[in-house]
Amino acid sequence: MNEHPDGAILQRDKTTYAIVPRTPAGLITPSQLSALARAVEKHKIPIVKITSGQRIALVGMGKEAVQAIWDDLSMDIGRATELCLHYVQSCPGDSVCTFGLQDSLGFALELERAYEGLDLPAKVKMGVSGCPLCCGESYVRDVGLVGRKNGWEVSFGGNAGQRARIGDVLAADLPRAEARALVDRLLDFYRTEGRKRERTARFVARVGIEAVKAAVLPGAEDAT
């Protein structure tokens, strides 16, 4: 049995925990904000931190308080340590931004819904940007989407960590459904060939981007 409560991350003091409610694409409702504020006051949570993944972390509660806080929030668990999709971050895109060329928020929500809970070799983060200015940090995410005038560009294998890597662009000018289908094939290939805890950046470096292209791009094998 897991010694830690579900959805709780043990902190460096080895005593207190953090939790991260799921906020797909960084969107949050007024009722969720109210519930968060009430829970923070009620349970005297010492730190509330907006994360780089467009989520809100509640930090510093005791083990016994974790389930009560989840009950008060009525929000899904945002995964932060498991081998699965952790989040899809997104810029506002063409719903509000002057420069937006594509619907990044809508696509990010679709991706998060599609892959939430999917087991993967390692944690996966996705970034969706509504134009090439790339405010969604797409090129340093495992899967990156960038909206351009004629459709979506898809990149794979990006990472912003200690061994940073710019993702390889696999295709451009795709309609959303085709970009989504390409992400499906990328994750299928990664699930089949990736080693446990091997992030996509290391995976691409090991197998080579040409092998990735051959596996996921229709006709790529014929062209080589």
Ligand code: SF4
């Ligand atoms: S990436 Fe483009 S569309 Fe998205 S917020 Fe930045 S400028 Fe706007």
